[in-house]
Amino acid sequence: MSIWDWLLNPSGLTPHGFCLSWAPGLVTIHVVSDVLIGLSYFSIPLAIAAFVRRRPDLQYGWVAYLFVAFILACGTTHLMAILTLWVPAYGIEGLIKMATAILSIATAAILWPLIPRAAALPSVAQLEQLNLRLRESEAEARLSNLELERRVAERTSQLERANAQLTEALAERSQAQQALARNEAEYRASFEAAAVGKIQTDPLTGKYIRVNRAFAHMLGYEPEDLIGQDGWSFTWPEDREEGREGYARLLAGEVSTYHREKRYLRRDGQPVWGRLSGSIVRDPETNEPLLSIGVVEDIDERHKAQAALETAKRDLEDMVEARTAALRQRDLLLREVYHRVKNNLQIVDSLLVMQARQVSDPGAKEALLSLRSRVYALGLVHHQLMGSTNLSTFDVAPFLHELSTNVVEGGADQNIELNVEAIPLEVGLDFAIPLGLLVTELVTNALKHAFPGRPGTIDVMLRRGADGSIALIVADNGVGYAADGAHAGGTGSGLGASIIKGLVLQMGGMMSVAGDKGTRVEIRFAAPVAS
Amino acid sequence: MSDLRDCVLIVEDEFLIAEGLRYQIEEMGQSVCAIAATAEDAIAAAQAHRPRIVLMDMRLRGEKDGVDAALAIYDTVGSKVIFITGSREPATMARIDTDHPAAVLFKPLSERQLRHTIEEVLAR
Numbered sequence: 001m002s003i004w005d006w007l008l009n010p011s012g013l014t015p016h017g018f019c020l021s022w023a024p025g026l027v028t029i030h031v032v033s034d035v036l037i038g039l040s041y042f043s044i045p046l047a048i049a050a051f052v053r054r055r056p057d058l059q060y061g062w063v064a065y066l067f068v069a070f071i072l073a074c075g076t077t078h079l080m081a082i083l084t085l086w087v088p089a090y091g092i093e094g095l096i097k098m099a100t101a102i103l104s105i106a107t108a109a110i111l112w113p114l115i116p117r118a119a120a121l122p123s124v125a126q127l128e129q130l131n132l133r134l135r136e137s138e139a140e141a142r143l144s145n146l147e148l149e150r151r152v153a154e155r156t157s158q159l160e161r162a163n164a165q166l167t168e169a170l171a172e173r174s175q176a177q178q179a180l181a182r183n184e185a186e187y188r189a190s191f192e193a194a195a196v197g198k199i200q201t202d203p204l205t206g207k208y209i210r211v212n213r214a215f216a217h218m219l220g221y222e223p224e225d226l227i228g229q230d231g232w233s234f235t236w237p238e239d240r241e242e243g244r245e246g247y248a249r250l251l252a253g254e255v256s257t258y259h260r261e262k263r264y265l266r267r268d269g270q271p272v273w274g275r276l277s278g279s280i281v282r283d284p285e286t287n288e289p290l291l292s293i294g295v296v297e298d299i300d301e302r303h304k305a306q307a308a309l310e311t312a313k314r315d316l317e318d319m320v321e322a323r324t325a326a327l328r329q330r331d332l333l334l335r336e337v338y339h340r341v342k343n344n345l346q347i348v349d350s351l352l353v354m355q356a357r358q359v360s361d362p363g364a365k366e367a368l369l370s371l372r373s374r375v376y377a378l379g380l381v382h383h384q385l386m387g388s389t390n391l392s393t394f395d396v397a398p399f400l401h402e403l404s405t406n407v408v409e410g411g412a413d414q415n416i417e418l419n420v421e422a423i424p425l426e427v428g429l430d431f432a433i434p435l436g437l438l439v440t441e442l443v444t445n446a447l448k449h450a451f452p453g454r455p456g457t458i459d460v461m462l463r464r465g466a467d468g469s470i471a472l473i474v475a476d477n478g479v480g481y482a483a484d485g486a487h488a489g490g491t492g493s494g495l496g497a498s499i500i501k502g503l504v505l506q507m508g509g510m511m512s513v514a515g516d517k518g519t520r521v522e523i524r525f526a527a528p529v530a531s
Numbered sequence: 532m533s534d535l536r537d538c539v540l541i542v543e544d545e546f547l548i549a550e551g552l553r554y555q556i557e558e559m560g561q562s563v564c565a566i567a568a569t570a571e572d573a574i575a576a577a578q579a580h581r582p583r584i585v586l587m588d589m590r591l592r593g594e595k596d597g598v599d600a601a602l603a604i605y606d607t608v609g610s611k612v613i614f615i616t617g618s619r620e621p622a623t624m625a626r627i628d629t630d631h632p633a634a635v636l637f638k639p640l641s642e643r644q645l646r647h648t649i650e651e652v653l654a655r
Contacts, residue, residue, distance in 0.1 A: 292642045339617040343545065350551020357554055379639030387619045410643040
């Protein structure tokens with residue numbers, strides 16, 4: 001028997017319908033049921049497969065495909081049951097049932113151990129629960145997220161504030177640094193470019209740390225020549241000791257500033273005068289001296305000018321002193337001369353006295369004695385000159401008083417009253433001598449002729465006229481010249497008269513004589529050129 | 532002092548001036564007891580003659596001047612000293628003032644001044 005036969009008609013068996021005696025009812029029930037079952041069994045796995053395909057996330061999906069295969073196999077057996085009603089293909093039916101059995105066993109065998117694992121899979125409720133919790137925690141998370149964001153924002157704004165502050169502080173600091181740099185630059189510029197000398201010295205070693213051009217040039221150097229050099233070596237040797245003493249006081253803090261005018265030693269060996277103002281920069285905490293700072297003004301020109309001025313002043317003072325001494329010497333000599341003149345006049349006077357005693361003729365005796373009063377007038381002028389401060393002029397008023405009194409008291413035996421009235425007038429020798437001699441002559445004349453044996457009054461006056469001229473008036477209340485033509489000035493022919501005429505002429509004066517009430521002689525002349 | 536004599540001592544180193552003074556004093560009716568030219572002579576003469584009045588010139592021959600002589604005479608004799616000076620120097624005047632002068636006359640002397648002064652001093 002062939003395989004084909006075995007599959008479709010093994011051993012001549014009868015179809016299954018035969019068993020049913022071909023009863024139409026039975027056959028129909030079987031056919032309809034198997035068709036429906038077969039169709040359903042084909043439909044169910046298709047639906048399962050479609051479902052599984054749509055849900056690739058399902059775990060154990062392959063089990064579903066096992067079910068698909070097993071159910072399809074079951075459906076096929078039902079279709080084979082329809083076929084075998086009419087065709088005895090029990091071979092094929094057996095093979096299909098065997099395949100279905102294998103799939104069934106496999107499915108059954110796999111399904112049991114799968115149960116605990118499938119049961120472990122979360123259920124939908126669980127998932128929903130989980131989901132809910134997830135949402136809750138999501139909300140919580142969102143809340144905490146919000147809080148976090150708020151805190152982040154807060155921190156951010158804090159940071160921004162801090163940042164702004166920091167930026168501001170940085171800006172301030174930068175400004176301060178700029179200001180510092182500007183100050184430094186300004187200081188440097190003012191130090192370097194100053195017209196006055198500026199120096200910075202190490203207070204301990206005394207060496208120059210920094211000097212500017214003005215200072216270096218004042219000494220005939222460039223700044224770089226001086227830096228690092230001992231400052232004292234540029235001070236004029238004679239000024240060093242005093243300078244050191246002052247500087248020591250400054251260093252010790254006894255004085256806060258230090259001012260000196262001193263000489264510096266120029267490169268060419270010459271001194272140059274500078275005015276140094278020094279001070280010390282100290283550590284604010286330890287008070288240790290850090291730097292000594294000096295400003296040096298070039299006062300050489302000024303000093304030289306001052307020295308020249310002082311020399312000139314000294315010369316002038318010497319000259320004034322010499323002149324004063326010369327003047328004093330001149331005064332001394334003048335006084336000596338006046339003294340000698342007076343002494344000589346005294347000798348002349350003595351000679352006249354001695355001579356007068358020798359002569360017996362009364363006229364000659366009188367003439368000699370009248371010479372005495374003229375000599376006295378000359379001597380009195382010198383006496384007045386000697387008493388004046390300038391030794392060249394004196395006030396005429398006391399002179400006239402003394403002179404007239406001497407004539408009147410020396411010559412009169414009777415009671416004659418003398419009135420002298422003179423303006424104050426400074427006169428010199430050239431004016432006083434002729435004036436004195438005139439007064440002597442006129443008063444002597446009045447004494448001799450105006451008062452024969454009777455008392456009377458003589459007035460001697462010196463006046464200043466409206467035109468500035470000077471008038472000398474000698475007047476008496478005596479007999480007048482009409483009664484005795486011999487006595488009036490200028491009218492007589494004796495020595496006295498010619499002396500009067502000559503002196504009036506010498507003085508450039510004008511004389512007028514009135515003789516109606518006593519005698520009045522007035523001589524008018526220009527005022528002396530005041531000394 | 533009662534033991535002084537009524538005479539005048541002239542102290543003057545210029546002979547002519549001394550003579551002129553002597554003439555004038557004698558014409559006044561006074562007597563001149565001596566004339567001295569130096570301070571030493573003046574002191575000696577004053578002590579010898581004890582004059583009531585001394586006419587004393589300031590400038591004298593020798594080292595001492597009239598003031599020195601006058602001081603000595605004032606101390607030892609007590610005469611009244613009338614100074615006669617040609618000078619009006621303040622220093623001279625101050626020096627004279629230390630010496631109790633009876634009077635000071637200036638050269639040139641007028642007879643009137645001399646007479647008035649002597650009469651006035653004698654009257655004291």
